[in-house]
């Protein structure tokens with residue numbers, strides 16, 4: 001894949017980037033005209049690199065013809081962005097966001113003649129609020145996010161909210177069908193957690209991600225909307241977790257001073273406390289789709305299941321009575337309730353929470369882990385790091401769903417009432433005044449892509465292919481790996 005072409009001044013010894021080019025004397029004399037083509041070269045483990053190949057010719061007019069033709073071909077590729085809006089979180093990860101962008105990404109964008117407007121954020125939610133209100137989105141072909149998963153979530157919230165506002169859609173209505181965002185989002189990984197980048201590109205590498213932006217890749221992605229009592233709470237792209245993953249996050253937030261070690265510490269502590277939570281999960285199974293959470297398919301570049309299911313009409317965003325038909329309910333005591341909208345694979349858990357989940361099939365995999373012994377729960381957790389099926393256990397069930405609701409036991413009646421009568425204040429008060437009389441607390445928190453939600457009773461709907469990324473999904477086998485550059489002359 002060609003990225004750019006530029007003239008090479010053979011006599012001067014440098015090209016127009018100022019980089020030194022050493023030419024053999026004989027070649028220079030026989031072929032004094034040269035041009036350099038930059039192209040994508042695939043390296044190991046889904047990594048992409050920018051490589052150059054220089055062509056020499058004896059005729060200046062011929063060189064111009066080549067350069068002009070290649071430039072015309074590149075300009076005709078309408079999927080490639082020409083103008084981008086870039087947000088950099090200077091405090092994400094190891095606080096290297098600006099440095100990563102300036103040193104690794106900006107030169108590639110310049111080489112591909114992409115112009116940029118860059119905003120270095122000054123506070124949390126700066127990017128979200130700018131996108132929501134001020135940003136002149138018509139000027140751009142895409143938005144680039146330099147940061148981690150938290151920063152990406154900000155960009156998604158800003159872009160989705162802005163799109164709904166511009167189209168007169170009320171985000172507070174859980175039944176409302178949201179309007180897809182037209183601008184693609186590029187993620188340049190510069191955070192401590194870069195799971196979305198890992199899941200959509202196959203590696204957390206700024207250069208690889210920048211090249212996927214330049215070539216104009218497009219990967220659709222589902223987004224879940226989360227509501228409480230007809231009030232919009234947040235969007236989720238990867239994981240909603242109640243019980244175990246909610247408790248780990250809540251505990252680790254209190255231990256930020258420990259640095260990244262807090263996740264291990266809080267994970268171990270939460271495992272030992274072994275709390276379970278009572279409640280009811282109701283869900284709308286996706287019955288009309290291809291694929292199941294326990295099949296052996298994996299969501300990969302050009303995924304057929306995402307393409308097929310993405311074209312099905314999503315009937316769950318209509319009036320309540322229609323979608324009430326076909327809902328299932330599971331009541332009980334749960335150690336964990338997880339909704340994985342993608343596999344959630346990361347370097348620590350290469351298969352992820354739900355290995356067969358898809359990025360863009362309009363569903364989420366609802367995983368219910370019922371109360372069991374610590375030993376069995378440990379067996380379940382350990383299976384995430386091996387090839388064994390983590391769902392093949394009597395206390396675990398998994399459903400591929402389009403919508404679901406959770407109602408904690410001690411809120412059940414009130415929350416039902418709540419959904420109809422808008423009694424939000426009353427509802428929250430009743431829950432707090434009547435905790436469960438067991439050693440487990442009455443309720444856990446929802447971990448929504450790394451943020452704690454303020455309510456336990458929630459309603460979730462999957463919006464099929466609401467956003468698009470500058471990515472193509474994980475490629476099965478890198479082609480042409482390790483092929484040496486062939487020598488080229490015209």
Ligand SMILES: Nc1ncnc2c1ncn2[C@@H]1O[C@H](COP(=O)(O)OP(=O)(O)OP(=O)(O)O)[C@@H](O)[C@H]1O
Nearest residue numbers: 092093121122123124147148149150151191192193
């Ligand atoms: N200028 C800023 N100052 C402080 N916080 C910011 C700024 N810009 C963005 N943020 C917030 O920083 C949070 C974390 O950023 P990011 O996801 O880029 O890095 P991270 O290291 O992966 O974070 P995490 O702590 O979630 O692992 C985001 O939720 C974002 O809202």
